[in-house]
Amino acid sequence: MTKKTSTIAKPKADATAARPDFSRAPVNAALTPAQKIDLYRTMVRIRRFEERSLRAYQAKKIGGFLHLYIGQEAVAVGCCSLMGKHDHVITAYRDHGHAIAVGMELNPLMAELYGKITGCSKGKGGSMHYFDPTRNFWGGHGIVGGQIPLGTGLAYALKYQGKKGAAMAFMGDGAVNQGAVHEAYNLAALWNLPVVFVIENNGYSMGTSQARSSAGELAKRAEGYDMPWGQCNGHDVYEVRACMDKYLTLAREESRPSTVEIDSYRYRGHSVADPDNTYRSKAEVEEYRRTKDPIQVFEVILTAEGVLTEALMEKIHTDARAEADTAADFAEASPYPTVEDIQKDVYWEADHPTERKSQGRLFFD
Amino acid sequence: MPQITYREAIRHALAEELERDPNVVVMGEEVGQFHGAYKVTEGLLAKFGPTRVVDTPISEAGFIGLGVGASMLGVRPVMELMFWSFYSVAFDQILNNAANVRYMSGGQINCPIVIRGPANGGTNVGATHSHTPENVLANHPGVKVVVPATPYDAKGLLKSAIRDNDPVFFLENTILYGDKGEVPDGEIIVPLGKADVKRAGTDLTIVTYGRCVIHSLAAAEHLAKEHGVSVEVVDLRTIRPLDIDTVLASVAKTHRVLIVEEQKPFASVGSQLAFMIQREAFDELDGPIHRLATIDAPAIYSPPVETEQLPNPQRVIKAALEALA
CATH class of the missing domain: 3.40.50.970 (Thiamin diphosphate (ThDP)-binding fold, Pyr/PP domains)
Structure with a gap:
């Protein structure tokens, strides 16, 4: 991976250059055609969901921030497709892709954006705070790097409870400069915790390029903690899976932490409020879109493999659009939480009054 | 025991x-x-x-x-x-x-x-x-x-x-x-959110917690002996959840309140208590609610002066007499 010296995003690995054939990696060679189509379909569903949510935002149906995952789909899908029963995921605020990749339904996800009670967090979390513990998905966290100690704690719990699993703690490239991340690195390495720290490097921490914000190579910082580390391209879902499989296995089998930097790119601004015209060129976005779009890259691969036909591709896109539209209709039709709901889900004890052991007032006027 | x-x-x-x-x-x-x-x-x-x-x-x-x-x-x-x-x-x-x-x-x-x-x-x-x-x-x-x-x-x-x-x-x-x-051996449980009247009294309620409970009890003893004043000391034990009912019951008995806390005054626990007491027991009060807090500055190092910056029995006695005046 090229170390950047310029003030623009680092040059991405040349997609046309000779690269290993990641379809032959055992973890990919073992995929059935149906499983390959599933990977493709999940990426498409993420993109259509994001496009639909952008429209809803523009129509003022959604408040707050909206950080779109468009362009990065192969990262979440590749990583989360490797999850076993005792594997867990936590991420930052650009969390829609991970939520869909772990299997959350689009209806509650869209309803959460609309602030409805049918949302996955009952309209209390919003775009940045999706959660689904039943699918081992622990958020959706708003503060850059703040989720990384939590992800390390998931790994700590796995080890403490003697379960053979791994935690994937996702962060963006900006998060590597946060102290909490380094504290977590140290604890994970010191205690041999089964966690893979995944840096989704889309080149920009908000509007500041990697070259303007981070010294050295991001993943290489793991060396300071005696952690294995790796890098891969995030536009090829096969490559993501091949790379991550190695480090997840290290975590599950040997309880060793690692850091993996996955090169990626977002087509939209940091959030949709970002005018996206001050820190990168349109040409840069177009170049990526043209040569490394993760969905197109996989289309080419699957077509060459004879797994994907034009007709199936069209059906998948049509279905995904319809599913996203249905989710928006569901969100639109759902009720908002009530004022009475504001003080629910604050305390476990308040929500379980018959099991409450404390006394006194929990809430104040 | x-x-x-x-x-x-x-x-x-x-x-x-x-x-x-x-x-x-x-x-x-x-x-x-x-x-x-x-x-x-x-x-x-x-x-x-x-x-x-x-x-x-x-x-x-x-x-x-x-x-x-x-x-x-x-x-x-x-x-x-x-x-x-x-x-x-x-x-x-x-x-x-x-x-x-x-x-x-x-x-x-x-x-x-x-x-x-x-x-x-x-x-x-x-x-x-x-x-x-x-x-x-x-x-x-x-x-x-x-x-x-x-x-x-x-x-x-x-x-x-x-x-x-x-x-x-x-x-x-x-x-x-x-x-x-x-402390008895073995299982004892004190529920969260339950205040404890550490000393019963009739003339003044001191609402406090933590080490200030100890200061307040020493002050109450002195006030009883030297001034013939009966002070009730309510130890909150828990700040949240808050047992305001025990505080209000004491106020209904004594009609005068002094809050003692090792907090800086601005937006302290005592500020919240004073708001709630006036809001919920206004008619029981015979005078304004008084408060003794830490003197409002960062903690001073100088050992003898730090003792004076914090609540201590002498400062509690003085504040109690003011609240009773």
């Missing part, structure tokens, strides 16, 4: 809960091999081993965040802050993650952690080590805040805290660690 120290009472609570529940883990800086910076956890490593009693690096944001994450999967970490003053370097983990994760997940996640350690001035360690953040903590819905004054309460409240399914912040006091009191 056996007399044990406040320190031993906390240690007994930790040992009994480690024994009772295999999910409980004691974690923090110097809690194991060093026996605890204030010797609270002495002997626990030998008894329970390094899986249950875990020494951490000096890394409060890291290990507290780790504890929050582990608690989401059912581990029940009891984490020691060597000083609560160090909460500021873990503020995001404590008050963004622990306090909010249940809410932001729509009630899908619990965070059954305890963070405990001393939170007090009076030990001449300067402003960085003398914070009393109970007001800051209690300002965050979703958390519970406990402030024991006696060995009995420390043991009974800590056991309740460890069994609680919400994040509980347990604020001790280095100066009280050596204080002795009667």
Whole structure:
């Protein structure tokens, strides 16, 4: 991976250059055609969901921030497709892709954006705070790097409870400069915790390029903690899976932490409020879109493999659009939480009054 | 009944809960091999081993965040802050993650952690080590805040805290660690959110908590002997949930109130108490609510002057006489 010296995003690995054939990696060679189509379909569903949510935002149906995952789909899908029963995921605020990749339904996800009670967090979390513990998905966290100690704690719990699993703690490239991340690195390495720290490097921490914000190579910082580390391209879902499989296995089998930097790119601004015209060129976005779009890259691969036909591709896109539209209709039709709901889900004890052991007032006027 | 120290009472609570529940883990800086910076956890490593009693690096944001994450999967970490003053370097983990994760997940996640350690001035360690953040903590819905004054309460409240399914912040006091009191062997439970009338009286209610309970009891004794004044001392024991009913019942009896707290005055726990008392017992009051707090400046180092900056029995006596005037 090229170390950047310029003030623009680092040059991405040349997609046309000779690269290993990641379809032959055992973890990919073992995929059935149906499983390959599933990977493709999940990426498409993420993109259509994001496009639909952008429209809803523009129509003022959604408040707050909206950080779109468009362009990065192969990262979440590749990583989360490797999850076993005792594997867990936590991420930052650009969390829609991970939520869909772990299997959350689009209806509650869209309803959460609309602030409805049918949302996955009952309209209390919003775009940045999706959660689904039943699918081992622990958020959706708003503060850059703040989720990384939590992800390390998931790994700590796995080890403490003697379960053979791994935690994937996702962060963006900006998060590597946060102290909490380094504290977590140290604890994970010191205690041999089964966690893979995944840096989704889309080149920009908000509007500041990697070259303007981070010294050295991001993943290489793991060396300071005696952690294995790796890098891969995030536009090829096969490559993501091949790379991550190695480090997840290290975590599950040997309880060793690692850091993996996955090169990626977002087509939209940091959030949709970002005018996206001050820190990168349109040409840069177009170049990526043209040569490394993760969905197109996989289309080419699957077509060459004879797994994907034009007709199936069209059906998948049509279905995904319809599913996203249905989710928006569901969100639109759902009720908002009530004022009475504001003080629910604050305390476990308040929500379980018959099991409450404390006394006194929990809430104040 | 056996007399044990406040320190031993906390240690007994930790040992009994480690024994009772295999999910409980004691974690923090110097809690194991060093026996605890204030010797609270002495002997626990030998008894329970390094899986249950875990020494951490000096890394409060890291290990507290780790504890929050582990608690989401059912581990029940009891984490020691060597000083609560160090909460500021873990503020995001404590008050963004622990306090909010249940809410932001729509009630899908619990965070059954305890963070405990001393939170007090009076030990001449300067402003960085003398914070009393109970007001800051209690300002965050979703958390519970406990402030024991006696060995009995420390043991009974800590056991309740460890069994609680919400994040509980347990604020001790280095100066009280050596204080002795009667604590029965074995299981005692003091529920969170239940105040305790530590001394009954009829002329003035002192509402207080933590070490200021001890100061207030000494002052009440003096006021009874030297001034013939009967003071009732209400020990809150828990800041959130708050047992305001016991406070209001006392106010209905004495009709005069002095709040004593080791807090800086602005937006303190006492500010909240004064608001609630005037709002809910206005007609019971025969005079304005008085408050004695820490003199409003960062904690001074100078040993004899720090004693005067904080509430002490003499300052309580003076404030009580003013409240009764």
